[in-house]
Amino acid sequence: MPNQTVRVRFAPSPTGYFHLGSARTALYDFLVARHYNGRFIVRIEDTDRTRYQPDAIPDLLEGLRWLGLWWDEGPEVGGDYGPYYQSDRLPFYQEYAEKLVREGKAYRCYCSPERLEALRAEQRAAGLPPGYDRHCRYLTQQEIAHYEAQGIRPVIRLAIPTEGVTEFDDFLRGHIVVENSLLDDFVLLKSDGFPTYHLAHVVDDRLMEISHVLRGDEWLPSAPRHVLLYRAFGWEMPIHVHLPVILDPSGKGKLSKRKKVLPDGREQFTYIHDFRRAGYLPEAMVNFLALVGWSYDGQTEFFSRDQLIRCFTLEGISKSPSALSYEKLEYMNAAYIRNLGVNDLTGRLLWVFTQQGFQADFDTVFRLTPLIRERIKTLNEAIQWVDFVFTDDFTYDPALLIQKGMDIPMTATMLRAALEALEPLEAFDEPAIEAALREMGARLGVKTGTFLGTLRVACTGKQVAPPLFGTLSVIGKQRVLSRLRRALSALGGLAQ
Numbered sequence: 001m002p003n004q005t006v007r008v009r010f011a012p013s014p015t016g017y018f019h020l021g022s023a024r025t026a027l028y029d030f031l032v033a034r035h036y037n038g039r040f041i042v043r044i045e046d047t048d049r050t051r052y053q054p055d056a057i058p059d060l061l062e063g064l065r066w067l068g069l070w071w072d073e074g075p076e077v078g079g080d081y082g083p084y085y086q087s088d089r090l091p092f093y094q095e096y097a098e099k100l101v102r103e104g105k106a107y108r109c110y111c112s113p114e115r116l117e118a119l120r121a122e123q124r125a126a127g128l129p130p131g132y133d134r135h136c137r138y139l140t141q142q143e144i145a146h147y148e149a150q151g152i153r154p155v156i157r158l159a160i161p162t163e164g165v166t167e168f169d170d171f172l173r174g175h176i177v178v179e180n181s182l183l184d185d186f187v188l189l190k191s192d193g194f195p196t197y198h199l200a201h202v203v204d205d206r207l208m209e210i211s212h213v214l215r216g217d218e219w220l221p222s223a224p225r226h227v228l229l230y231r232a233f234g235w236e237m238p239i240h241v242h243l244p245v246i247l248d249p250s251g252k253g254k255l256s257k258r259k260k261v262l263p264d265g266r267e268q269f270t271y272i273h274d275f276r277r278a279g280y281l282p283e284a285m286v287n288f289l290a291l292v293g294w295s296y297d298g299q300t301e302f303f304s305r306d307q308l309i310r311c312f313t314l315e316g317i318s319k320s321p322s323a324l325s326y327e328k329l330e331y332m333n334a335a336y337i338r339n340l341g342v343n344d345l346t347g348r349l350l351w352v353f354t355q356q357g358f359q360a361d362f363d364t365v366f367r368l369t370p371l372i373r374e375r376i377k378t379l380n381e382a383i384q385w386v387d388f389v390f391t392d393d394f395t396y397d398p399a400l401l402i403q404k405g406m407d408i409p410m411t412a413t414m415l416r417a418a419l420e421a422l423e424p425l426e427a428f429d430e431p432a433i434e435a436a437l438r439e440m441g442a443r444l445g446v447k448t449g450t451f452l453g454t455l456r457v458a459c460t461g462k463q464v465a466p467p468l469f470g471t472l473s474v475i476g477k478q479r480v481l482s483r484l485r486r487a488l489s490a491l492g493g494l495a496q
């Protein structure tokens, strides 16, 4: 790495919610900055007023914080290179565009939208690539004065070399050479005084002393323009790293920004807030995203944040696109859940239950946590496993009480037997419940699985639930007894 301080920026445009692709870029920015003891900067590129979405910025900042990608400079924290919203930096762009005009490297263009449209139509008809024909590049002083007198507000365009080639190096792609004849005099400053992305980010990357630009591959075709702009200013270019695109799970198309609903009803999220709401852990998301296009040794899968910071290098970024595997994310999330300490997981589950409107408390969830931690792939899956603990108001089909090979009278006998076994218990804990029910099952002469199957449906409303003895203990004695009685009367209803 150069001796220069590493300064890396994440520069989102607030045109939509924070999605997986941007989150991966932000993570790589963060990891490069941390790995090389540099600075991680967030800059909001909000100069495209037509596509601006006001709720995109809070969504983005919340997403970054949730992932733990704390920034050293940027919105809310400030810094020495601010402001960090491009809409607050308009005077800089105007000043630098004017400088190029004064030096004859850029010029004002007065062409009307109608003229430009007609030009594009002509080019299309002739099968030529679209591009500005440099009409205003060679205007005389009189012509300029004429347009100015009409009050036309011009744009500013860069006067690029009409011959030769533009060359640059991309960290991943290597040396790239483009014929200048394929490029046109692109707009730097629009007639309303707002910059284009091209001008704004080059000026900002320079003024903010950015050392590395990591951005999506979709910007690679524009990179030669940026090289020309750096040249026009006489500035050295930061190291550019164009990140390969993320493909959808089939590996066939680019990952869409919208969530997809699969034929079986499962949803494939792409917005970060959807993952958060569905109960993914930020630690798992970070680990997972790091591996979408980067690898350490081709095999290590699990990395803590500190390990990622230690191991992450630009050299490890893949040159080819990677397909996103939702299965892998689920698998990783489940592994992270299993590895959390009970107290930590309890706190997170308590939050999920409370958010869903359940009257949950820490102690109850603390007792449930060991019973379900091996069974859930997301925090929210805990709800379907143990919702019956927090509400008595659940329904089930009484026919489910009757186990295979059993009938109504025999099922009623088992329920009464369970009441008889559990009622006298003083300590309603797991060992006492287990002993009492096993003994009663043996006395009845039914298989333990059959006996417990009926009790499970009666007390949880489900055929599949966490281990029963522990679960009954958490539900509590009085509620278990009343659920058994409720099941008995439901069975009575079946008999009629």
Ligand code: GLU
Residues within 6 Å of the ligand: 010, 011, 012, 013, 045, 201, 213, 214, 215, 216, 219
């Ligand atoms: N604002 C651009 C985007 O959101 C940033 C590209 C860059 O990092 O330079 O795509």
